[in-house]
Amino acid sequence: xxxxxxMKSEPDECxxxxxxxxxxxxxxxxxVRNYQARNFMRDxxxxxxxxxxxxxxxxxxxxxxxxxxxxxxxxxxxxxxPSSPYFDAASRPEAPRWQLVDVQALRKxxxxxxxxxxxxxxxxxxxxxKRGNRLSITPVSPAHWxxxxxxxxxxxxxxxx
DNA sequence: GCCAACGTTGGC
DNA sequence: GCCAACGTTGGC
Numbered sequence: 599x600x601x602x603x604x605m606k607s608e609p610d611e612c613x614x615x616x617x618x619x620x621x622x623x624x625x626x627x628x629x630v631r632n633y634q635a636r637n638f639m640r641d642x643x644x645x646x647x648x649x650x651x652x653x654x655x656x657x658x659x660x661x662x663x664x665x666x667x668x669x670x671x672x673x674x675x676x677x678x679x680p681s682s683p684y685f686d687a688a689s690r691p692e693a694p695r696w697q698l699v700d701v702q703a704l705r706k707x708x709x710x711x712x713x714x715x716x717x718x719x720x721x722x723x724x725x726x727x728k729r730g731n732r733l734s735i736t737p738v739s740p741a742h743w744x745x746x747x748x749x750x751x752x753x754x755x756x757x758x759x
Numbered sequence: 760g761c762c763a764a765c766g767t768t769g770g771c
Numbered sequence: 772g773c774c775a776a777c778g779t780t781g782g783c
Contacts, residue, residue: 728765
């Protein structure tokens with residue numbers, strides 16, 4: 599059964615455009631250093647799961663594209679790179695602490711801003727919107743996924759109604 | 760730059 | 772196991 603996720607990326611580091619420009623439009627989701635977010639990638643994600651590509655820590659935070667989970671979990675090599683901001687000196691190569699999945703960008707969408715998401719009553723209990731939420735990866739319910747993709751289709755192809 | 764909220768660390 | 776101190780996230 600397909601699951602759905604929202605994954606935050608800082609566009610300064612990897613925007614939806616950057617992901618689309620990568621080989622196969624696929625990027626390893628490096629830098630997650632939170633156990634809950636890691637566990638989603640390591641334990642719960644399956645290839646083909648839907649991903650809302652979210653831009654965070656930027657002037658216009660919001661959903662910027664659609665993507666899919668494109669690999670099984672594998673080791674995040676940045677944890678062993680002392681020159682990386684994601685270096686983790688406590689992680690041993692024989693027992694890597696951080697794993698990631700590859701994410702394949704499918705398309706850029708119009709930006710659905712955080713304010714627009716908050717304004718939708720149907721999305722009121724999205725994990726992303728919960729008070730104090732800081733998780734960079736959150737599961738998205740099928741109903742929320744359907745609502746958001748419907749909104750995108752409506753605005754993208756008004757004549758199709 | 761501010762700050763609310765949360766996660767992690769480490770002493771006890 | 773508790774919890775205070777500290778660090779980080781991320782919107783504003």
